Amino acid sequence: MPARDTFPHSACASAAPSLPDTQTDTQPNQTPPDAAPALPASPSPTARRARTAATADTGQPRELPTAAFAEAFATALLDWFAVHKRPLPWRFGYEPYSVWISEVMLQQTQMDRGVDYFLRWMTQFPDVASVAAASEDELLKAWEGLGYYSRVRNLHKAAKALVERHDGELPDDPEAIRALPGIGPYTAGAIAGIAFNRDVTCIDANVERVLSRVFDIDTPVRARPAAARIRALAAALLPAGRARDFNQALMELGALVCRKKPQCASCPLSGLCESLRLGIPHERPVPGRKQPIVPLDVATGVLVHGNRIFIQKRPDEGVWAGFWEFPGGRVERNEAPDATIVREYAEETAFRIAVRDKLAVIRHGYTTYRVALHCYLCELDGNMGGEPPVPPILDAATEYRWVEFADLPRFTFPAGHRKLIDQLTTDLRFAPYR
DNA sequence: AAGTCGTGGGT
DNA sequence: TACCCAAGACT
Numbered sequence: 001m002p003a004r005d006t007f008p009h010s011a012c013a014s015a016a017p018s019l020p021d022t023q024t025d026t027q028p029n030q031t032p033p034d035a036a037p038a039l040p041a042s043p044s045p046t047a048r049r050a051r052t053a054a055t056a057d058t059g060q061p062r063e064l065p066t067a068a069f070a071e072a073f074a075t076a077l078l079d080w081f082a083v084h085k086r087p088l089p090w091r092f093g094y095e096p097y098s099v100w101i102s103e104v105m106l107q108q109t110q111m112d113r114g115v116d117y118f119l120r121w122m123t124q125f126p127d128v129a130s131v132a133a134a135s136e137d138e139l140l141k142a143w144e145g146l147g148y149y150s151r152v153r154n155l156h157k158a159a160k161a162l163v164e165r166h167d168g169e170l171p172d173d174p175e176a177i178r179a180l181p182g183i184g185p186y187t188a189g190a191i192a193g194i195a196f197n198r199d200v201t202c203i204d205a206n207v208e209r210v211l212s213r214v215f216d217i218d219t220p221v222r223a224r225p226a227a228a229r230i231r232a233l234a235a236a237l238l239p240a241g242r243a244r245d246f247n248q249a250l251m252e253l254g255a256l257v258c259r260k261k262p263q264c265a266s267c268p269l270s271g272l273c274e275s276l277r278l279g280i281p282h283e284r285p286v287p288g289r290k291q292p293i294v295p296l297d298v299a300t301g302v303l304v305h306g307n308r309i310f311i312q313k314r315p316d317e318g319v320w321a322g323f324w325e326f327p328g329g330r331v332e333r334n335e336a337p338d339a340t341i342v343r344e345y346a347e348e349t350a351f352r353i354a355v356r357d358k359l360a361v362i363r364h365g366y367t368t369y370r371v372a373l374h375c376y377l378c379e380l381d382g383n384m385g386g387e388p389p390v391p392p393i394l395d396a397a398t399e400y401r402w403v404e405f406a407d408l409p410r411f412t413f414p415a416g417h418r419k420l421i422d423q424l425t426t427d428l429r430f431a432p433y434r
Numbered sequence: 435a436a437g438t439c440g441t442g443g444g445t
Numbered sequence: 446t447a448c449c450c451a452a453g454a455c456t
Contacts, residue, residue, distance in 0.1 A: 102452080103452060104452095104453095105452090106451085106452040106453095107451090107452065107453045107454075108439095108440080108441085108450085108451055108452085108453055108454095109440090109441080109442095109451065109452080110441090110442070110443060110444095110450095110451060111451085111452080112443085113441085113442075113443085114452080145440090145441075145442095146440080146441075147439080147440025147441045147442090148439055148440055148441085148453080148454085149439080149440080150438095150439065150454075150455075151439095151453090151454080154454080154455090181454095181455095182453095182454065182455090183454085184453060184454045184455080185453085185454090186452075186453060186454085187452085187453075187454085190452070202452080204451090204452045204453075205450080205451060205452075205453085206451090206452065207452090247452095248452090251452055252452095254452090255451095255452080260444085260445090260449080260450080261444095261445085287449090287450095289436095290448095290449085290450095291436095291437080293447090293448080318438095318439095319438085319439070319440080320439095320440090364440090364441075364442085365440080365441075365442090366439080366440045366441075367437090367438060367439055367440065367441095368437085368438080368439095370447090414440085415440070415441060415442085
């Protein structure tokens with residue numbers, strides 16, 4: 001736990017507003033800062049003892065940093081950021097649209113991948129209006145491979161709402177931003193704070209990690225008590241007028257220095273960090289309950305007929321909604337994968353098919369599953385293979401196509417199927433069909 | 435509030 | 446290999 005020395009009458013740091021969340025969180029203190037005493041940026045023992053001040057009324061362990069600590073924290077952090085800030089493409093101009101796209105794109109996504117997708121997206125959809133005018137299929141194709149595709153559907157809805165109601169511009173009011181589809185507490189804070197430089201914080205996994213270490217928060221960071229404390233701490237540490245740099249700096253520090261394996265030797269906050277003082281930064285943040293990963297065998301068949309390949313479009317709900325795919329499904333208990341293909345084709349298309357070569361086993365994961373995707377080459381069986389072939393009776397799809405191999409890149413596939421297509425490009429057994 | 439929703443990099 | 450988990454939101 002942090003030092004319990006409390007200074008009930010010391011200046012309490014300014015508490016910048018944090019976005020309202022579904023969980024109501026009472027800000028312990030909203031009073032403006034008193035005259036902040038000048039304090040050396042270096043962490044003196046005095047500064048360390050002055051780290052926190054308890055809320056005066058209850059005396060509960062809901063502690064906020066003193067103004068002096070907050071200033072030392074912000075100064076060290078912002079100085080570091082000025083030197084180590086990466087030249088990311090949305091860090092030029094901070095146009096709200098660019099910030100919005102980057103923030104949504106980077107949700108649960110690694111920076112390097114996000115940058116590539118961002119640059120392509122901005123070329124294809126340079127403004128809100130172009131997103132609103134695009135078809136969902138176009139947007140989905142641009143998002144293909146990034147995952148969490150409801151993000152792009154919500155982006156579409158939000159863009160259309162902005163064109164209709166806000167003249168195609170993002171509002172600068174955190175509440176109004178938060179009301180848009182796909183924008184939660186984090187993204188609303190990020191847009192308001194980073195694009196508009198409003199005095200608002202944003203809490204992502206980086207911020208959680210940094211603050212849980214600096215203040216040695218010993219309960220699961222995503223659970224309510226710790227989450228509320230982190231929101232309050234971030235708000236108290238935020239220097240007025242510096243939200244753009246402060247928010248980015250906190251996240252940048254988490255991404256570059258205060259990583260899962262912390263690099264405390266090069267951390268500008270090492271002198272202020274309670275978990276480091278205790279020698280346990282690697283024990284923070286305390287993780288929540290983790291979901292078990294379920295292994296799953298799935299089979300899929302690439303059905304060829306002449307030089308055409310059968311694909312179908314998934315329903316509008318559930319995983320990979322609206323994606324194209326090769327039919328297939330879960331391998332049941334005591335079922336061989338090639339038998340799965342025959343069964344699934346019968347159920348999903350009413351095709352009788354014959355399974356030929358096994359093409360690949362592709363391993364990938366989605367959400368809580370770890371999938372082994374067994375891939376087979378298939379043909380229509382017996383007299384089903386007329387010309388043109390008999391139409392399918394779709395049971396798990398909204399559309400179907402018989403397409404040439406060269407046309408597959410125009411359609412949007414789940415990553416596992418996309419990997420299969422990539423492999424087929426060089427698979428000699430598949431040469432007759434491409 | 436606990437599950438769902440993807441994917442690939444890091445270790 | 447196996448596991449963790451990332452600039453989260455929604456239901």
